[in-house]
Amino acid sequence: MTHASTLLAYGTFTSDAAARTLELPSGISYFEIENRSTYGTLPGAVVKSWWQNGMTNGTAFQISEAGGTGIHSSVLAAANGITPVNTGTSTIGAAIAVTAVTAATPAVASTATTPAIGDIVRVYDTTGMLQIAGYDFTVTAVNPGVTMTFGYLPAVGFAAAATAGFYRLLPNDLTFYPRKRYITAITAAAQAVVTFSVTHDYVVGSKISFRVPAAFGMTQIDGMTGTVTAISTANNTVTVDINSTAFTAFAFPTSAIAALGVTPAHAVPAGEVATILTSAERDVGYAGLRLGTAVVGANTNVMQWRAYRGETI
C-alpha cells in the first residue's frame, strides 16, 4: 500500500537565533526547513535541514552551502535539531541536581546543568528551603553550567539557603488558559501587587481569586477576588484593586513548617471585566515541532519551512 504524502502546512519566519516551537497539525511525518538568507550565498552555512518520523528526536539531517569546491556538505545535527512535541503526551524532564539556592532576591540556584531562559522548572527536595519545594519557577537568567535565576522569587526573607535539591524541566505549561499561578509575594498597598512564580498570562481586566492559607500570613485576602488594573511583564506581577494596606504581611512559611505540609498560596482565574473579552477560557494545548538552535538559522535570517504527512509503508 502506498499513500501520497500531503503538504499540511508551510510558512516562513524571521529567526532570532533562539529555539522555537511551530504549532502544526498532528501526525507530521516529514519536515524540512531552508534558510533563504544563506541559500547560495554563504559558503559553509547550513542551508537546509530536515527530519523524518523515526529519526531520533532532537536530530536533523542538514546540508551546508558549497564552498569553493561547489560541493554541498552533508551534516548530521546530533543535538538541537528537530523534535516533535505534543502537550497532551509530553513528559517531564529528568531529575537534575541543585547544589544550592540562595536566600536572596532574586533567588539563584546552582546547578551544573542549566536550562534555557524562559524555561519552567519544577523544584523539589530543597534541603533547608522546603518552602519552595514542589513549586514551579520561570528561569529568568542563566550562567551556563553554573547557575539559574528564579527572578520572581523574593527569597531574601527566608531563614536559610537551600543546600541541596533537584529540578526537572517542564515540557510545557498547563494546557488551559488562563491558568492558576502560585504566588511568591503580595504587597500591602492601596492596590496590592502580586508576584507569581511562573510567567502569568493575566491581562488588564482579568478577575483573579486568591487562595492564601494562614501559613502565608495575609489571610485577609484569602477568598477575595480582584480585578487586574495593571501588569508588569518585567516583574511578572499584577496590580489588583484590593486595598491590602491593613492586611498582615505576606510571607512564606518557614522550611520546618512547610515540611509539615501547607497548601501553596495561589490565584485562580475567575473572569474578566471587558467590553470585548480577550481571555476566555480556552485550550492552548498544541502539537508541533520544536526547532532547536541548530536548524533555526542566525539572527535575522529568513527561514522557510514545509510540513508533510504520509503513511508509513
Added chain:
Amino acid sequence: MATRGNGLLNSMKFFQFQINKFTEMCKLKRITCPSICFSIFGILCAFSSTNIYQFNKCQAAETNREGARKSEVIVRTIEKSIERGITRPSAILEYGHKPLVLVSNSCRTAVNQDPVLNQAAARMGQSLRETEDQLMRNLLESTASVINCTGGVNGDNPTEITTADCENVSAVLVTSNADYISELIEGENKFGTGPIRDCFVALTSSSLIPNLRLMAGFLHKAQYPKPDSGLTSEYGSVSNIRFLTTSAGSITANASLRGANVFNTFVVGQESYSSIYLDGETAKFIYHPPGWGDDPAELRSTCAWRFAHARVITNDSWLINLRSTL
C-alpha cells in the same frame, strides 16, 4: 452498502443506548447527564438556543461583609456574529481524530465489512469520549484552586489522602455555599452496609484506589445500602464525598515536596463546571466507504470523529483540586 449502513447505524444506536443507560443510572439531581458511561468529567450543559455566547469563567467569590463568599454567578457575555447569523463562542474549539483506515481486499469487502466497522466505531467512540474527559480534566488541572492533603503520615507535602482531608474539603465547599450533587442514601438493615451522606463528587485517578480503601470510614460501593445506586465508575464514599475513578485521572509529575507524583482529585459541587456543545456539532461520526478520496482500487474505507466543545468553570468556589501523594 446497505449492510454497511446498518452496521454504522447499529454502532450509533449503541452510543445512544449508553447515553440512555447512564441517564437512568445517574441519580444526581439538577445535573444533566454526562456524555456516556466512560465520561466522568464531561458533565453536560446544553445551550440549545441559537444565541450562544462567548463567556469566561463565571465566578462568585467576592466576599460580603461577613467574609462569606456570595453565591451569585457573574456571566459576562459578548456576541460575535458569524455567517448564518448565529453567534458563537470563540473559546469553542473543534477536535477530531485522525481517520482510522480500514484496509481490506476486495474479496473481504464483498463478503462482509460490518464486524470491522463495528469494532472501529466502538473504538472511535471510546476515543472521542476519552478525549472529552481529558479536555475537562486538563481544564480543571489548569485552573481549579488547590488544597494539599496534610492529614497523612508519609512525610511528604501533600501527604496521602485521609478522611480528615476529605472532611476539610467538604467543609470548605459547604462554607462556599456549594450544593451537594447526590442526596442522602438512607441506611438499611443489611449486614456490612452503611448510609451515604449527601455528597460532592470527586473525580480522581484509579491509581489512588489503594489509598481510598485505607481511609477511615471508607465505604466501597458494594457496601452502599443500594449498591446499584452507584455509578459505573464509582469506587466508594467517605465523608461527604463519592469517588469516581478513571485511568485518565489527573497526575502532576514530581510535584510534591519530595518530588513524588501528585494526584489531583477534583471535588466538585453542583454546577461548578460545564461542558458546552454547539448544536449539530456534537460527536459527529464520519464514515467513508472504499473508493472515497485517493483510493482508486476501492480498498480502503475510513472512519473518524469530530466534535466542537468548550469547557467552563462556572464557579471556582464550588470545586477544589485536592492534591495528594501515595
